[in-house]
Amino acid sequence: MNFTRASRLLRQKSTSSYRVLSYSVARNFAAAASRADVPRPLLYKRTKSQVPARRELCTSDGVFIEPTENKENVWLGSGELYLLDNKKPIKLPLAYLRDACLCPLCKDPHSKQRTFRTGDIPQNIRPRWIKWDGKELSIKWANDIPGYSTDHTSVWTGDYLKRPIFNTHERAHSPDDGPLLWGQSRMNRLQHWVSFEDYVNDDHAFTVAMKNLKRMGLIFVKDIPESREMVEKIATRMGPLRNTFYGSTFDVRTVPQAKNVAYTNQFLGFHMDLMYMNEPPGYQLLHCLENSCSGGESLFGDSFSAAHAMKMEAPQMYQLLSEHCLGYEYNHESHVYYNKRPIFELDPVTKELLHVNYSPPFQSSIPSPDGRDHDVRFVSKLVHAIKTFTTKIDSTSATFELKLAPGTCVIFDNRRIVHARRQFNASKGSRWLAGAYVDTDALLSRFAVCKRQHPEAWRWNEATS
Structure with a gap:
């Protein structure tokens, strides 16, 4: 007009x-x-x-x-x-x-x-x-x-x-709040350690640790007093404990006739915890109390980095793993759980990667795409896409490895960081970790409060982190 x-x-x-x-x-x-x-x-x-x-x-x-x-x-x-x-x-x-x-x-x-x-x-x-x-x-x-x-x-x-902006967390979002993708080289350079004393009593140091946890998905606490109760104290500094059928806290040590491969001395490949639950825990803590066995090194990988590489190099595979769900189950005498979710879970609006869901030890049979028949060609494509993703996260250049020493605790994002453990000799020495979970909501709240109350500590500087 x-x-x-x-x-x-x-x-x-x-x-x-x-x-x-x-x-x-x-x-x-x-x-x-x-x-x-x-x-x-x-x-x-x-x-x-x-x-x-x-x-x-x-x-x-x-x-x-x-x-x-x-x-x-x-x-x-x-x-x-x-x-x-x-x-x-x-x-x-x-x-x-x-x-x-x-x-x-x-x-x-x-x-x-x-x-x-x-x-x-x-x-x-x-x-x-x-x-x-x-x-x-x-x-x-x-x-x-x-x-x-x-x-x-x-x-x-x-x-x-x-x-x-309707999402409260997005209102204060800044460009350096997003995930910083890493492989072995970057994590070797930027791995963040904070003393237990500073983590508990120094708000500035705690805020810096939380910013690193948000960006890298993985931090370490050191010089922890020798006590089984410390894992709860470390966890509740971030938010309330997530209670599961394993308890509000749990022990990872070798037991006979274990109902979880984590409670054996066998090699445990890359995985995420409790994918069979409706809401898997957001963050996991593992506090090392004893680790005198030979072997038993901990391994960590950034699944977001692997997903990004697939999106760039094999977009059709990335799309397949974001659209088709895999089943995860825990089926024992006292507990029965099952859930389906895609390996790459995207934001329904922005299509940005929200979570990665990956836990081969608890994976059920592949669900059919239409709920009826399994198409040979489709299954072949799905298996190939999963193998491509697995190859990327298993790569040595993508893996950060260390042997946790007594008095140290690792904290990591269970919806992003895959973790594994090498086999160890249980006949000599002992290996004992105390574990706990904290939900994603609690950490999102903690991140927001830290940023609001300590903006200078929250500012990200990769060179000094």
Whole structure:
């Protein structure tokens, strides 16, 4: 729609009580009205008390618009408000705006909880007063939620309305908060160690450790007092313990007729824990109490790095492993668990990698893609894709290896870092690790609090980490 046609249309829609704001309104409307769902802009309404220095800008139903430099970039539809940003209209449903109010009356400043329900919002809610100055939008409502006074004002920043971020964790996200992919060389250089004393009592050192855990997925605590209870103290510094049928904490040591290969002296290949549960633990801790046997070295790998390599080198395989689920099971006399999940679990919106799910010791038979028959060609492609991924994480150049010494504890992201253990000689010496889990939610909360309270310690510097 061109300028002339827009101006003519606006004049036709005007009455003796209304006139077009200005030709600039017509220009704005002409740019935006190419979309059929964008209504005509606001009109001046003449009133007996009209004063040239303060004109009342109203819609046909008499909504007052506070005059500002940006008054021509806001207008009402039947159930929505439009803001013009860089010649592009932003459509904001009125019920959505009312629901998004964060004023102290709508969100208690102490409990941080809402004081109203979305279902309380009137279905035909309308504003009676609007102010938009280009940076902030304010609205008073004509028919607000019952119980709110006529003075209640909802306010939103322009940045929030243009680019809303609904996930609380994403609001404070910065480019250096994402995972830093690593192989053996980088981990040898950047491995992060923190003393038990600093981890427990020094908030700055603890924050640096948490930033490294978030980015690398793997850190170490050293100089831990000789006590079985220390693993709980280390874990609860981050968040509450995750209780499972193994207990709130557990022991990893050789036992006869073990129901888990971890409780033997055999080689244990790369895997992640408890993939058969509905919500696998987010983070795992292993505190070494004894390790005098020959062998028994711990191995770690970054599955995100392997996944990224597959995405770049074999995108069709990457897609297959992100779409088809594998089954994981734990089937014993006292406990029965089963779940299906893809090896590469992606964000449903951004398609970014969220988790890797990989645990061959607990994998069940391959589920069919349609729930009925297994296609030979499909199974062959799936097996080949899994083998390609396995080859990458098993690579020596991708593996970080060390023998945990008594008094050290490893903390790692169980949804990213694969871990393994070499065979050891149980006839001489002993090997005893105390373990614990903490959920992902607890760590996301801890990361956010550390970043908010200690921003300088949170800043990432790869050269000094």
